[in-house]
Amino acid sequence: MRNMTEAEMTDVVLQRYADAPDPRLRTIMRSLIRHLHAFVRDVRLTEAEWLAGIEFLTRTGQISDNKRQEMILLSDNLGVSALVNMVSASVPEGATESTVLGPFYVPESPAREWGESVLLRDGDDVPLLIHGRVLGPQGEPVPGATIEIWQTDANGMYDIQDKAQPEHNLRGWYRARQNGEYLLKTIRPTSYPIPTDGPVGDLLRATARHPFRPAHLHAVVCAPGYQKLTTHLFDAEDTWLDSDVVFAVKSSLIRQFTLNESAEAAAKWGTRGAFWELANDFVLSKSE
Amino acid sequence: MRNMTEAEMTDVVLQRYADAPDPRLRTIMRSLIRHLHAFVRDVRLTEAEWLAGIEFLTRTGQISDNKRQEMILLSDNLGVSALVNMVSASVPEGATESTVLGPFYVPESPAREWGESVLLRDGDDVPLLIHGRVLGPQGEPVPGATIEIWQTDANGMYDIQDKAQPEHNLRGWYRARQNGEYLLKTIRPTSYPIPTDGPVGDLLRATARHPFRPAHLHAVVCAPGYQKLTTHLFDAEDTWLDSDVVFAVKSSLIRQFTLNESAEAAAKWGTRGAFWELANDFVLSKSE
Known part of the structure; x- marks a missing residue:
């Protein structure tokens, strides 16, 4: 067609995508076109x-490269990532809820030993020990599970944002034991502003939004026969829990970190001095 | 909020953009969020x-840089550019219609003299002479108008896509006379495939769409006191007029190029031998 009204224009474009061989791609493209045109x-x-x-x-x-993913950050800031998580990654009652991946995931992070710290720099930071089990829907231990974690350092920056940090600082994956038990060692996470030196920062300023995410650590839990779980653990004492800039908080993922000053407990977990402690089970769903 | 339904999620995100100080930006962002979430x-x-x-x-x-704008190409291919043109750049009855800018515009192209050719390479191409006037809504001559044109060479590629072409080949701007008269010299445009070596090419293949644009030359006409006109002139004999990959054809912009073999006419327009000819007036609207 050569002369179109606004409504005809949308129909003509939709028609032009009607022959896409893959039905799912066809559905997605046509819905996207319909909604973009309506906007x-x-x-x-x-x-x-x-x-x-x-x-x-x-x-x-x-501005995106192998250390920065601003397009994900944009999606996060429009609530699109959290909504996609909501519509596509719902879990059965009792399973640990998932949340957004975020832009700071790095593939192929290093393996960590049982209870080894992911903190790779010097410092007298109080450690955070997280222990518990990886379980299935019936409470059964999941053998062969891996738990990958990443978080910012105390300055609020991930290793890939901060040249002063060693590579893979506060990032790595642990293997759970055959009975599902695991032990992670890190530091208590801090709240932080998302990067504001790019287009998303411009958008935040233009729309008078604050840039803060509440303190959390990221975790991806995998095991054969179970659905991959991409989640966060949030610090219950954080200021920003109710206004996370990327809309990713779920109540069920908020955890209370407890200061444990018992030398006996420290010895049990292979650390020294006072430590923050969290007992936490990850409950996976079966693969479909 | 920490636990949301799908519908509540959208409301929460919209609420978070409610304080954007600029009312137009607020409107745009909130509509975009609503439609993206609906998708x-x-x-x-x-x-x-x-x-x-x-x-x-x-x-x-x-993949975009100062010679390639794949994001515009994507917008064009989703019919978004043509729809934006339709909703925002409508012109009064009688004025020349506008159409999309496209991804191949280059700012600061060189000035051309009266009737100088924009074809900068050697060759025995039959020239195309376009002559006419720049007029206002009442048919009055518009003084001080400039007409900027760009098009592909005979191989279907713009200068910025093709290292073999001289810089600014088939690209430049002309000044109309005080009585509105102008004379452009170029070659007859050809139909061509849009670039298919990037993400948009992947999309075309995945959706079984052809990549062709009907033969056209781009023109931007400007004059003090009048609205800037961004338009095309399409070749009436082209095969792809009814399926332009970027949805930009308007009937009123289709032109018949006529082969003129009169030596007298050639002399009148300052050329030699047979030439393609188009008599064409551009009719501008007044600035608001």
Whole structure:
């Protein structure tokens, strides 16, 4: 068609995607087109606004590299990541809930030994010991599970944001024992601002939003025969739990870290001095 | 909020953008969020699909540079650019219609003299002469108008896509006379495939769409006191007029190029031998 009304335009574009061989891709593209067009019509987007959006998205891709994923950060900030998690990653009653991956995951982080610390720099930080079991839906121990964790250092930055940190600082994966038991050693996480030196930072400033995420550590738990769990553990004492900039908090993932000053307990877990402690089981769902 | 239903999630995100100081930005962001969330809910987007989309958009930004704008190409291919043009750049009855800018515009192209050719390479191409006037809504000549044009060479590639072409080949701007008259010299445009070596090419293949644009030349016409006109002139004899990959054809922009073999006419327009000819007026709207 050569002359179209606004509504016809959308139909013509949809028609042009009607022959996509893969039915799922066809469904996704046609829904995306319908909703994008509805947005343009609703706000009567001007060409200058469109161009500003094009430039914003282009910069968002260009600032991304193997250490920074600004497009994920943008999705997170629009609540899209949290919504995708909600519609696609719901778990059965009793299983540990999932939440967003975030932009700071790094594939192939190093293996850590039982109770080895992921803190790779010097310092007198009070350690955080997390112990518990990886369980299945019936409470059965899950053998062969791995638990990958990553978090910021005390300065609020991940290793990949901060050249002063050793590579893979506060990042690594642990193997649980055959009875599901695991022991992680890290430091208590801190709240932090997401990076504000890129397009997403510009958006936050322009929309008068604060950049903070409540203190959390990321965990991905995998085991053969079970669904991969991508989740966080949040610090119950954090200020930002009710206004996480990326909308990822779930009540069931909030944990109380307890200061344990018992020398006997420290010896049991292979550490020295006072330590923060969390007893936590991860409950996985069966693979479909 | 810490535990949300799908619908509540959208409300929470919208609420978080409610304090954006600029009312227009607030409107745009809230509408965008509403429509993006509706898309995610409608298709029940999975985390793997979301990640594929993130990677696609990231690559689209990363492949863009000062000679390539893949994000515009993507917008064009989703019919978004054409729809934005439709909702925001409508012109009064009688004025020349506008259409999309496209990804191949280059700012600061060189000035060309009256009737100078924008074809900068050697060759025995039959020239195309376009002559006419720049007029206002009442048919009055518009003084001080500039007409910027760009198009592909005969091989279907723009200068910025093709290292073999001289810089600014088939690209430049002309000044109309005080009585509105202008004379452009170029070659007859050809249909061409949009670039298919990037993410947009992947999308075309995955959705079984052809990559062709009908033969056209781009023009931007500016004059003090008048609205800037961004438009195309399409070749009436082209095969792809009814299936332009970027949805930009408007009937009123289709032109018949006529072969003129009169030596007298050639002399009148300062050329030699047979030439393609188009008599064309650009009719501008007044600035608001």
